[in-house]
Amino acid sequence: MNKNSMIEIKNVNKMYQDLTALENVNLNINQGEFIALVGMSGGGKSTLLRLIAGLEKPTSGSITVGEDNSRSIMRMMFQEDRLLPWMNVLDNLSFGSKDKNTKAHAKELLDLVELGDYADHFPNQLSGGQKQRIALARALMTNPKVLLLDEPLGALDALTRRKMQDLILDVCQKQHLTTILVTHDVDEAARMADRIVVMKESTNYYEEDCPKNRNAGQIGIVADRVLNEILGEKEIQKQTA
Amino acid sequence: MQDSLTIARKKRKFVLPVTKLLPFLLPIILILFWQVSSTLGWLSSSVLPSPLAVLQDGIKLTQSGELPKNLSISLYRATVGLLIGGGVGFILGFINGMSKTCRLLFDSSIQMFRNIPHLALIPLIILWLGINESAKISLVAIGTMFPVYINTFHGISSVDPDLIEMGKSYELSKSQMFFKIIFPAALPQILVGIRYALGVMWTTLIVAETISASSGIGYMANNAEDFMDMETVILCIVVYAILGKISDLVAKSFESLLLEWQTTGRSNV
Numbered sequence: 001m002n003k004n005s006m007i008e009i010k011n012v013n014k015m016y017q018d019l020t021a022l023e024n025v026n027l028n029i030n031q032g033e034f035i036a037l038v039g040m041s042g043g044g045k046s047t048l049l050r051l052i053a054g055l056e057k058p059t060s061g062s063i064t065v066g067e068d069n070s071r072s073i074m075r076m077m078f079q080e081d082r083l084l085p086w087m088n089v090l091d092n093l094s095f096g097s098k099d100k101n102t103k104a105h106a107k108e109l110l111d112l113v114e115l116g117d118y119a120d121h122f123p124n125q126l127s128g129g130q131k132q133r134i135a136l137a138r139a140l141m142t143n144p145k146v147l148l149l150d151e152p153l154g155a156l157d158a159l160t161r162r163k164m165q166d167l168i169l170d171v172c173q174k175q176h177l178t179t180i181l182v183t184h185d186v187d188e189a190a191r192m193a194d195r196i197v198v199m200k201e202s203t204n205y206y207e208e209d210c211p212k213n214r215n216a217g218q219i220g221i222v223a224d225r226v227l228n229e230i231l232g233e234k235e236i237q238k239q240t241a
Numbered sequence: 242m243q244d245s246l247t248i249a250r251k252k253r254k255f256v257l258p259v260t261k262l263l264p265f266l267l268p269i270i271l272i273l274f275w276q277v278s279s280t281l282g283w284l285s286s287s288v289l290p291s292p293l294a295v296l297q298d299g300i301k302l303t304q305s306g307e308l309p310k311n312l313s314i315s316l317y318r319a320t321v322g323l324l325i326g327g328g329v330g331f332i333l334g335f336i337n338g339m340s341k342t343c344r345l346l347f348d349s350s351i352q353m354f355r356n357i358p359h360l361a362l363i364p365l366i367i368l369w370l371g372i373n374e375s376a377k378i379s380l381v382a383i384g385t386m387f388p389v390y391i392n393t394f395h396g397i398s399s400v401d402p403d404l405i406e407m408g409k410s411y412e413l414s415k416s417q418m419f420f421k422i423i424f425p426a427a428l429p430q431i432l433v434g435i436r437y438a439l440g441v442m443w444t445t446l447i448v449a450e451t452i453s454a455s456s457g458i459g460y461m462a463n464n465a466e467d468f469m470d471m472e473t474v475i476l477c478i479v480v481y482a483i484l485g486k487i488s489d490l491v492a493k494s495f496e497s498l499l500l501e502w503q504t505t506g507r508s509n510v
Contacts, residue, residue: 053410072412082407086425086502095411095421122502 006031006146006178007052012061014047021047023202025061031145034172034179036189039199039230045182046150048199049076052180053148065146074146075139079154081131083123083138090119093138102141109137113167129160133167140171147172149181153188165192186230190214190223198229290472295479298472307461312480315446315457318374319484322381323442327435330386334393334434338427339419344398351390359383360448372453377446384445385438392434396427429503432496439488447481 007029014022022044029035037045050056052063054071066073083092093106110116113133123131132152139147149168153161169192172179183189189196190210198206206229210222272292278284279291286294302308333351337344362383370376400423408422450459458477465473497504 055406055410076410078403078407080403082403084404084422084425086428086500088502122505124502125505 002028004030006033006066007180008062008064009048009052010062010064012048012051012058012063014044014051014056015059020202022051022058025202025204027197027204029178029180031178032176034169034181034192034194036181036183036193036196037199037204038183038186038189038196038226041184043199044202045199048204049148049150049180049182072142073144074148075142075144076148076150077132077135077139077152079151081123081128081135083131083134085123087122088119089115089121089123089126089134092123092134093141106137106141109140110134112140112171113137127160129156129164132156132160132164136164136168136171140175143175145178147177147179149179149183151182151184154184161188168192186223186226187219190219190226196222196226198226200230287469287471290475294472295475299476299479302473302476308476308480311456311458311461315450315459316484318377318450318457319381319442319446322378322446323385323438325378326382326385326442327389327438329382330389330391330434330438331393331431333386334390334395334431335397338394338397339423348394351387355387355391359387359445363449363452367453372455377449377454377457380449381442381445384441388437388441389431389434392430392437393427396430396434397423399430400426429496429500432492432499436489436492436496439492440485443481443485443488 005028007027009025009027009029012022012025013020025044025048027035037048039045047056051058052065053074053076055076065071083089084095087095089110090103090106093109094102107116107119110119113136115130115133115137118126118130118134123134126134135152152168153164156164165188168179171177181189181192186196191214193210194212196208196210197204198208200206206226208222208226208229211218214222275284275289276292279286279289279294284291290298299308333347337348337351359380363380366376366379370379404422404426405418408418413421446457447459450457451463454460454463458480462474462477465471465477
C-alpha cells in the first residue's frame with residue numbers, strides 16, 4: 001500500500017453461488033480523493049461498496065482500508081435515509097457514537113446541514129431531503145475518514161438533489177474525506193468526483209480523471225465520455241438519431 | 242378575518258367534547274332503553290332486571306365486602322396469569338425471532354400447541370392441579386402466552402433488514418443491536434400482542450372461575466345463578482365488561498406513551 005493510498009482493492013472477486021458479481025477488481029483510492037462508481041444496473045457498483053464497508057466479504061482478493069485496515073474509520077450513507085423512526089433527530093445522530101460530548105457534536109453537525117432547529121423532530125416530520133441531510137450528519141458523527149455513499153440522492157427531486165450535492169462536496173472538501181459515491185447519474189458523477197470509475201460486466205474497466213474546478217461545459221464533456229463507455233458509441237448514436 | 246377565526250375556535254371548542262362523548266352515546270341509550278323497558282314492564286325482572294336494580298345490588302355487595310373481595314381475587318389471578326403467560330410468550334418469541342436454530346427447533350411445536358383451544362385443557366388442568374389458584378392462573382397463563390408469543394416473534398423477525406444493516410455498518414454489539422434497533426422496531430407488534438392477550442385473559446378467567454372456583458367474579462356469577470339471583474349475574478357481567486374496558490384503556494395508554502413517534506404529526510414540516 002503506497003503512502004497516499006487510503007483504500008487498496010486487489011484482485012477482488014465476489015460470487016453469489018453461480019453468479020459472478022465482481023471479477024478481478026483492482027482499484028487504488030488516495031486519501032481525500034472523491035471517486036464515483038458508475039455503470040449499468042448489475043455491474044457490481046453497490047456490491048463493491050458493500051465489500052469496502054465490510055458488510056460482505058469478498059470470495060477472493062483483498063481490500064485494505066487505511067494503515068490499520070479498520071472499518072471504524074468509514075461511515076456509509078444509503079439510498080434510503082435509514083433513520084430510526086422512534087428516535088428524534090438528535091438521538092438518531094448520537095446513537096452510534098461513543099463520545100461523551102456527543103450531543104454538542106450532533107448539534108454542530110445539525111447546524112452544518114442547516115437543520116439546527118429540527119433536533120427534537122421525529123423522522124416522520126421531515127421531508128425526504130431533510131432526512132438525507134440528517135443521514136449525512138449521522139454519517140459524519142464519528143469523524144470518519146472515509147465516506148461511502150450508496151446512491152444517497154437517488155430518490156430526491158432535482159433541486160434538492162443539487163443542494164445535497166453541493167453540501168456533500170463542501171463537507172468532503174472541508175473535512176478532507178476520502179469519498180466513494182455509487183450513482184446511476186453520470187452528470188452527478190462528472191460534477192462531483194475527482195475520478196470516475198466505470199463498472200461493467202462485474203469489473204472496473206474504464207477510469208476517467210475529472211478536471212479540477214470544472215465548468216458546466218467540461219462536466220458535460222466528461223459525462224458524455226463516460227456515458228459513451230457505459231453504453232457504447234453505437235448505442236449513443238442510435239439514441240441521438 | 243378575526244371573526245371567522247373566533248368562530249372557528251368556538252366551533253373547535255364545541256366539537257371536541259362531542260367527539261369525546263360520542264363513544265358513550267350508544268351504551269347510554271341502551272341503558273336508558275333497558276331501564277324504561279323494565280319500568281314499563283316490557284321486560285320481566287326474572288328475565289332481565291333493571292339497570293337500577295343491578296346498581297343497587299352492586300352497592301349492597303360492595304358494602305357487604307363480597308364484591309371487593311371477589312374482584313381483588315379475580316384481578317390477582319388475571320394479573321399473575323398474564324405476567325407468567327406474557328413473560329413466557331415474550332421469551333419464546335424473542336429467542337425464536339432472534340435465532341434461526343431456535344426457530345427451527347421450537348416454532349413448529351409451539352404452533353401445534355397454539356392450535357389446541359386452551360379452554361379444552363380445563364379438565365386436564367383440574368385433574369393435575371385441582372381447583373386451587375394455580376389451576377386458574379395456569380389457564381390464564383396458557384391463554385395469554387400465545388398472542389404475546391406470535392406477535393413478539395413476528396415483530397422481531399420482521400424488523401426492517403435495512404435498519405439491521407445500518408446497525409452493522411455502525412458496528413453495534415449484539416446487545417446494542419437488540420436494545421437500540423430490534424426491540425424498538427418490534428415494540429408496536431409486541432404491544433398488539435399484549436392488547437389481544439388482555440382480552441383472552443378475561444375470557445379465560447370467566448370460564449375458569451365459572452367452572453372451578455370458590456371465589457372470584459366468575460364464582461359470584463355462578464353462585465348467583467344457583468339462587469336465581471339475576472341482579473348479581475348481570476352485575477358480574479357488567480363488572481367483566483368494565484374490567485375489560487379498563488384493561489384496554491391501560492394498554493392504549495402504554496401504546497401512546499411508548500409509541501409517541503408513530504402519532505407525532507407532520508404539522509411542523
